[in-house]
Amino acid sequence: MYHSRMKNSLFAIVASLFALSLMVYPKAAFESSLTGLKMWWEIVFPSLLPFFIISELLICFGVVRFVGVMMEPIMRPLFKVPGSGGFVWAMGISSGFPAGAKLTARLRQEKEISRIEAERLVSFTNCSNPLFILGAVAVGFFDNAELGVLLAAAHYIGNIFVGFLMRFYGSDDVRPKRHYSPGPDKRLSLALDRMYQVRKRDPRPFGQQLGDAVRHSIQTLLMIGGFILLFSVLNRMLTEFHITMFMASIMSTFMALIGFAQALIPPFLSGMFEITLGSKLISETSGSALLEQAVLVSFVLAFNGFSVQAQVASILAETDIRFKPFLLARIMHGFIAAILTILLWEPLYVKQTSQGKVVETFASHPSISWIYDAWHSLLTVGAMITFISLIIFILIHLKSIKHYKIM
Template sequence: MTSLREKLPSLLYATSALFMAVMIIIYPQAVLQASQKGLEVWASIVFPSLLPFFIMAELLIAFGVVHFIGVLFEPIMRPLFNVPGVGGFVWTMGMASGYPSGAKYTARLRQEKQISQIEAERLVSFTNASNPLFIIGAVGIGFLHDAKLGILLALTHYLSNFFVGICMRFFKRGQATSKARYNFSITKAFEQLHQARIHKQQALGKILGEAVTQSIETLLKIGGFIILFSVITEILSTIQLAEICAQVIAFFLQVIQLPVDLSLPLFTGIFELTIGASAIAQTEVPLFFQAIAISIILAFNGFSVQAQVASILAETDIRFLPYFFARLLHAFFAGCFIIVLYLFFYSKELAKPALSLIDLTQTTTLSLETFGWVITFFALLIYLYILLFKFFHQSRFNHTRY
């Protein structure tokens, strides 16, 4: 007979689901508006900005480029982060495309047995970062209307994440990890690339089709989480529960001498960082404190992104708890670094090369906001076409077979 302690999670899950169902029925208008807001963010920005990275990463994995990078990066990734060289691919793609890319590619490497469970838990802890387009474009230019601060937030985000990786290299250091060791060798790297491509044994058309379908399936799941947590945040705000929880946050803000006006936006950002960052930027507190709060929630990721990561890791034996601990560590580092870097750099002009980056990011962001939904629409049409093609092809094969 199961104990009360074992039954408690089941009771908690069932109660939470029932509560949300009742709230959706009671507040349909608020839920509809929150769903539309989440869908708009996903369709116009998240989907078109992540889809090219996801497809390209799938192709790089299929063609053996990850194995090539693994050999070259081994002398760097091992001493710094205590993970194999293939972690360099995950780290780079995670920074370029944003979360939950780091979790997706880490899980993929684990499924292919290229890294051990402990190495995967170390790797995912520091490779699941926000992309520079979102930090500089959406947050810096869109929310704060200050491109220089967007660059500073991006620098803080990646620097603090680097130190998270340094700290997590000691996670379960005594336990066995993969024993593969490579010296820097271009010849060996190409040999690994060739063997990986040969081992795949798939036609080019099938590889392309799988890259598209797997990428879109992941993005559909991400879209569901964005909409869900947008609805949860709106419901908590509608029933005034968010304000009650914000009072607890306000107490801690007073202790560390931060403006209490940030309490409710911070609570919102704990659930969904995009909505939280927008709310923080709309407060009347000084820009310095806004930067601290946004830097913290960017590092924490928000429960929305964490839920996306948990769903991806659930397909493997990678545990979620080390990742969650790393997010707390990242939030601490990010809060400390933004204070130092803001005081040191912000009063001075940033380097001129950053200005071209500002212009490029601003143009890209505006383009996504205008035409992003068009890219999303046509990509979904292609996805449906591939699924129907596979379905009819499989049906014809089964008919011929029998």
Template sequence: MLLKKIAGPLLGLIFAGCILLMLAHPASALAAALRGLAIWWDVLFPSLFPFFVISEIMLGLGIVHLFGALLDPLMRPLFNIPGSGGFVAAMGYVSGYPVGAKLTAKLREQGLVNRVEGERLVAFTTSSDPIFLLGAVSVGFFHDASLGLVLALAHYGGGLIVGLLMSFHGRKEHTLSAKNQTPPSGQNSGRLRMALSSMAEARRRDGRSFGELLMGAVQSSLLLIIVVGGLVVFFTVLMELLARAGIMSALFGLTDRILSLAGFPPELSAALVSGLFEVTLGARSAGEATASIPLHFKAAAAAFILSWGGLSVHAQVASILNGTGLRYLPFMLARLVHAFLSAGLLLLLWKPVISSGLSEHWNSLPAASGLASPASAFVSSLSLLGLLLGGALLLSLLIMLSGIAARTWRRH
């Protein structure tokens, strides 16, 4: 109660101080705003907007319901979420933050997940997209495409571990919704028929023509991408103002001491503090850190920053979750766990992956070669999405067939 009473006045003082700093340094604030706007227009808009539109259309067509019925035998035992979470995981891992949160909010609105399931889902489907991880971070910031494999294993492997850990979240208060209960094992033979029927029913309930569906998808996606851009600009300006006020220097000094006590190079403090606020600035700072720092420590810092996501991404996710009943605190704790897991996994996998020579094969990937345009990035992301969805469907079908075979063997 006391915290709520002082939170309002404290925030008011902080933003009043920001206004005074903007008045004292107008040129720096404007330059920072233009940098944030450039990041949004050059990177985020072309990479995220198509996925926002496509995911909205797929929801309207009932494809998510199809995947939900087929993937339920896989997602329930592993992550304790309904099968529709498999679609969200695939889209979230391919298209990056905050697509996983946006799709989770949509499932919540349609009643396909309850509150606890939604919190589990958004916690482990918020990740960097492969194009940014391979193209921007590995090649653009570190100038070493061979880092792509170990970064991907640490980042996405850490995300899956977070998903497994989050399956225990809220078990005491968790109750299955009627829509999402797994059918009895005897119904597995008709799972494909049930999935197609569920898709047709969802399409019938939506009722919009394809033209109306496309228009609605574009309108809602535009609103969301504008919110994302505004938050990126805000945090870019905020970081500049904090730097002008000397607060960033104080944070650098504090982080220096913590890193020194933990046995890590203190020179990485600038990257970690920048990554606390904005993932792109933090990853770039890690890649451009002094050459005297061992490469595996710089890569671990980048993995930490990518998995934390930055307060800019946290604000985007919080704005998406607002009004859905999903709590922000489980998401924040999951990001923190993911960050430490990814950094630890990278240090653990560094020697086996780098010495094996497997990472050299990643140089031939389009993202690792440096994508020349957002269009090529989008095409590569679609191909990765197809592989993930196809693999998930194949795995769920194998589970279904193994269940049928097991029951047939028991009867005989």
């Protein structure tokens, strides 16, 4: 009881101080809020919405169950999660955070996985997508396409390491032994049968399924947008009250020990709260080596930032999945990705650029130029996609309210 009261009092004090800071620095709060809104409006919403809708439909049609049966021989020995985790992993990488957390929560709600399996799964499926790493960070912030290959390799290889390490988390006896492994000749037949069973249990017509998928996806993205705005303002308030500089002074000794430039500390702390802003500030820091910047950006991308972690915590709160294992995995991923950046610096960046193997510009590279085009197209049409989607969401929501009143 005493611990609960102290915790509640602490939250009340922090919330009150935050509200006071908004009144003391209203202009700074407004500007930072607009910055967060612009990022959500132009980038986050249009880039995540299609993946969220498609993933909801794939779950309804039983495709996730189909993939689960087919991927069982790979996912369970490597990561001790069901084969359906392969679908979550693929969608998490392609669409970025917090898609992995959202899909893991959905599988848990559908009783497809146990709580321990869900906690293992969410630990390595919530990662940054290639479009953000290669397009936004490498090209947009650093203006260095070759650096994107290094950052992506460190991020995803580190992600696999985390998944493998988390296979040792928890006890296996919490899940009943209800699955079996059929032979290769029967696996496809079993997968198709499981997919049909899922579709048969859902009586909703396709139109209703599509409407529900759009509505649920936009509701999740609205929640994500709120967190982005909140942490954008919070990060700015910490700077205005010189709390960031105080924290930087504490970290200065550690940064000096590892030989990193002191000027990188404030942008790194910003990245601990919000990865996009932090990555941009790190790339703009003068007087620091590119390797130092790459290492810190790798850590920030893997750690996800408190903004993304708050989004994940909110999503997981709808289930019985605990947040602490996810936080532990983010810390592990941060250090592993940073170490891999150092180890891969010579073979993936220095040697390749010195030998002229990746000196092409990002736009002219035949294999990855689509990422550059996709990123700039997103910046161009992202706001329009968001606006149209919100109009559709309002219409669907009004229709559902009207239908409920009639019922």
